[in-house]
Structure formats: structure tokens, C-alpha cells
Amino acid sequence: MEITLKIWRQGSQESKKAKGAFETYKLNDIQEDMSFLEMLDVLNEKLLHEGFEPVAFSHDCREGICGSCGVVINGRAHGPLKGITTCQLHMRHLKKFTTLVIEPWRAKAFPVIKDLVVDRSAFDRILQAGGYISVNTGGVPDANSILIGKHIADEAFVAASCIGCGACVAACPNASANLFVSAKISHLALLPQGQPEKHHRVESILKAMDKEGFGNCSNAGACEYECPKGITLKNIAKLNREYFEAVFSASLEEHPTHAHHGKGDESMHVGH
Amino acid sequence: MSYQIKNYKNSLRWLTDAVSLSTGKKYLMGFTGFFLIMFLMVHLFGNMLLLKHDGGLAFNAYSKSLLTNVLIRVIEIFLFAGFILHIIFGITVSIQNKNARGKQYAVKSNITSSFFSRHMIETGSFILIFLLIHLKTFFYAHRIMDSNLTMYESVVMAFQNIYYTGFYVFIMILLSFHLMHGFQSAFQSFGLNHNKYSPLIKIIGLFYAVVVPGLFALIPFYIYMEKITLQ
Numbered sequence A: 001m002e003i004t005l006k007i008w009r010q011g012s013q014e015s016k017k018a019k020g021a022f023e024t025y026k027l028n029d030i031q032e033d034m035s036f037l038e039m040l041d042v043l044n045e046k047l048l049h050e051g052f053e054p055v056a057f058s059h060d061c062r063e064g065i066c067g068s069c070g071v072v073i074n075g076r077a078h079g080p081l082k083g084i085t086t087c088q089l090h091m092r093h094l095k096k097f098t099t100l101v102i103e104p105w106r107a108k109a110f111p112v113i114k115d116l117v118v119d120r121s122a123f124d125r126i127l128q129a130g131g132y133i134s135v136n137t138g139g140v141p142d143a144n145s146i147l148i149g150k151h152i153a154d155e156a157f158v159a160a161s162c163i164g165c166g167a168c169v170a171a172c173p174n175a176s177a178n179l180f181v182s183a184k185i186s187h188l189a190l191l192p193q194g195q196p197e198k199h200h201r202v203e204s205i206l207k208a209m210d211k212e213g214f215g216n217c218s219n220a221g222a223c224e225y226e227c228p229k230g231i232t233l234k235n236i237a238k239l240n241r242e243y244f245e246a247v248f249s250a251s252l253e254e255h256p257t258h259a260h261h262g263k264g265d266e267s268m269h270v271g272h
Numbered sequence B: 001m002s003y004q005i006k007n008y009k010n011s012l013r014w015l016t017d018a019v020s021l022s023t024g025k026k027y028l029m030g031f032t033g034f035f036l037i038m039f040l041m042v043h044l045f046g047n048m049l050l051l052k053h054d055g056g057l058a059f060n061a062y063s064k065s066l067l068t069n070v071l072i073r074v075i076e077i078f079l080f081a082g083f084i085l086h087i088i089f090g091i092t093v094s095i096q097n098k099n100a101r102g103k104q105y106a107v108k109s110n111i112t113s114s115f116f117s118r119h120m121i122e123t124g125s126f127i128l129i130f131l132l133i134h135l136k137t138f139f140y141a142h143r144i145m146d147s148n149l150t151m152y153e154s155v156v157m158a159f160q161n162i163y164y165t166g167f168y169v170f171i172m173i174l175l176s177f178h179l180m181h182g183f184q185s186a187f188q189s190f191g192l193n194h195n196k197y198s199p200l201i202k203i204i205g206l207f208y209a210v211v212v213p214g215l216f217a218l219i220p221f222y223i224y225m226e227k228i229t230l231q
């Protein structure tokens, strides 16, 4: 098949401009059964042979589990199919298009590194603010010593399947990271291991999210529509409930010096 | 690292802290939005008296009774506060949201979210303009300036003007758009989303968004048509 590509180039010798611009390429020997990323590989090979700089794009696993391959194709995060990542998209799915406009994720919090590659380390900093549990590594616990209902385990498992791809932010009209954050909050708040720290977690993770410059959630639902892992708005509702509960409970703040044990009920030790 | 319980020293700082985070703002938008939804319903019941063929007797009596009711005067303060907070936070989140994108996409998809959800600030801003005009015609003229017309006469005079009535009907369409997303969205903001009841909330929301602005718009339309047919 023949295809015209309009690809965002930025920060490479191709674009010459730091601001970036679209470049147009034509490919006429594309097979339907190539994946979308293989099609970009073909383009890059051609560019290399012709002495140009290849198009930078992120990819790693190419099987839909690492979350690194996000690009926007004709206005749709990960392309026009629902429930898949870009690496799972094949050229046969794009037969109805003669032109593909390929753009990086657009969000202030995800600055473009080069061409289609964006810096998603804002997600890492959000997770560092609370996407974990503190555990004492004692002996190996007995099997089933912590009972978890099957339906709860299932729900936590679905929430935990977020791959941090950032499609929710890319698709959101407000570039909000609420779906990503809500997946982590739900996952940990549903399980007994996550519950001791849940109030503090939701406050500090939201603080970190706002600090990165993501937008506010307006319940538009584009995130849910584009998420390759089926994370739903119900998780954002859960995030909201968790926050409500945290606001009406004690808030914790970081103490400049080490708190001492037994200082009375005003002090409390969390983590180490 | 160690943490201590934050001591708010009996101040309301915990509340201002809470609405400074994005999810707190969301609760506030949902809360004030839902409060305004409740208000609109009460307002509509009063307005329906205008359709009674009694030369405004019932309507004037009703508007007088509101003035003398202490409870209503207290609720009125909350109503003003609710509007002001809804507007200030609505504008704030919308500016933050515009800025969060940075560079716009060259190709935009409009199937991933609803038209109504993407244009809350536009519909809201028109409602705000309307609100100011509305307050000037009725609140300012009667409560601040002590107009010598009855409330009914003011209403009929305003609605016999084709531009006023046209604008009113136009705004009710935009209010309907605002509520098409807003009604159901407020519940999601409160964290209420479950297969058990969310489908019902969505149906009630759509019903409300059509019927309430529709009945509001019917009144000026009716008064205007009455004027034309009497001529």
C-alpha cells in the first residue's frame, strides 16, 4: 500500500527549527501485515540510506506491555483502534487513510525530547510521591494469611495493569493525569497492604501531580476511551472518594527532625 | 523520613488546602454546580406561576413572600456565594487546563469525549453574561433601585422585547448543553460511579437538562407570543 506520512520533527537536523515542524514523507512499498512501528522502521531505513536523520520514536517491548510507544495518529492516541498500544497497531487497520499525521503526546508535563519522543518522567516523580507501600521485610508470610475477596483482588488487578503509557494524558482535552493516578490509588487502596498509608498517599500523590503541571479532570472520559489497558473512570471516582476521606481525616506533614517514639498522640511514625 | 500529624490549630486552613489541589477543586465545582441545579428547580417552580392567567396576582404574591422570608434571605447569601465560587473556580480550572496542553494537536479527535464536556467554559461564560443582565433587569431594578413596577410588570415588559426573549431562549439552550455534561459529571466528581446507580443518574441528568431549561424558555416565548397575537 501507498501512504503519505506527516511526521512531527523537532530537535533533529531535519527540522532545523527548535520549535519543530511537520515533514512529509511518501512510502509506496508498505505491506498490510507490517505493524505500524515496522512501517516507521522502513521509513527510517530509507532516510538513513538517503543520508537523512531517522525519525526518533520510543519503543521497547513491541508487544503492548511496556507503554513506551505512544504517538498520536490522526488525532487518536495509539491510533484509531481501541484498547491497543501503537506497537499492536498494524497497517491493515489503517487502510482507510491515505495520509497519516503522526504527532508526539502533547502535554506541558511531557516535553518533547526529540521528534516523537517525549519525557514521561513526570509519571515517575508522581509514583515516587506515593505509588508504593512501606513494608517490613520479616519472614515469609503464610499463604492466605491476608484474606482478600476475589472481586476485590480482580478489581485491584485491573487497576494494576496500567502500563504508564500516558495515552490518558495525551487524549484528555485538559492533559490531565487523573486516570493514571487513579489506577495507582485504586490498586493500592483496594488491597490490605496499601491501606495503612492510603490517606497520606492520596494527598501527596495529588500534590505531586499538580506540581508537574497536568490539567484538572473534567470527567470528559477521553482517557477511558483511549486507555489501552481498560482503566475506567470508576477508578477516578475511587480516587475522588479516597481524597474526600483523606481531607476529613488527619493530614500528615513531613517533620524536619526525626520524630521520637512515645511523644504522645501528636506524633506518629510512618515509613522510615 | 518521618511524618507528623499536621496541626491546623482550629483554623479553616484544612479546607483551603483541600480545594487548592485539583481533586478538591473538582469537589467544589461539583458541589456548587449541584447546588445551582437545586436552585434552578426552585426558581422554575416560581416562574411557572407566570403562566397562570391571573394578571400576575399569584406571581407577585410569590415574589413578595420571598422578600419577607428570613430563610430565603439567608439562602440567597449562599446562592450568591455558590455562583461566585462556581464561576471563579470554573474559570481557574479552565485556564489551567488550556495551559496544561501546551502545543495543540494538528489533528483533533472529537469522538473520544462529548461536545458538551469540552465546552463547559464557553457555555458557562454565556450563562455568566446572561446572569449579569438578568440580575440587572430583576434584582438591581427591584432590590437595589426600588422600581415602582410590580415584578410581574417587569417580567412582561422584558419578555415583550424580541431581543431579550431571543437571548433568553438561546441561553436556555446553552444551559441545557452545560447540564448535559454537568449533571452527571457532578456525581462522578463526588466519587459516585457504580453500575448500580450511574445509569439512572445519567438518565435523570439528560431529562433534567432538557426539561428544566425547556420550561424556563417556554415562559418568555409564551409571553412574547401572547403579545403578538393580541396585537
Ligand code: HEM
Pocket: A216, A217, A218, A219, B026, B027, B029, B030, B031, B032, B033, B034, B036, B037, B040, B086, B087, B090, B091, B093, B094, B120, B121, B123, B124, B125, B127, B128, B131, B178, B181, B182, B183, B185, B186, B187, B189
Ligand atoms: C445556573 C447556572 C449553572 C449551573 C446549574 C451549573 C452547573 C454545573 C455543573 C453541575 C457542573 C459540573 C460540575 C462537575 O463536573 O463536578 C458545572 C461545571 C462547570 N461550570 Fe457550571 N453551572 C452554572 C453556571 C456556570 C457559570 C455562570 C459558569 C461561568 C464560568 C460555569 C462554568 C463551569 C465550568 C467551567 C465547569 C466545568 C468545570 C470542570 O471542568 O471541572 N457554570 N456547572
Ligand code: SF4
Pocket: A161, A162, A163, A164, A165, A166, A167, A168, A169, A179, A180, A183, A223, A226, A227, A228, A229, A230, A231
Ligand atoms: S491509565 Fe491507561 S492510558 Fe493512562 S497511563 Fe495507564 S495504561 Fe496508559
Ligand code: FES
Pocket: A058, A059, A060, A061, A062, A063, A064, A065, A066, A067, A068, A069, A085, A086, A087, A088
Ligand atoms: S513498545 Fe512496549 S507497549 Fe508498545
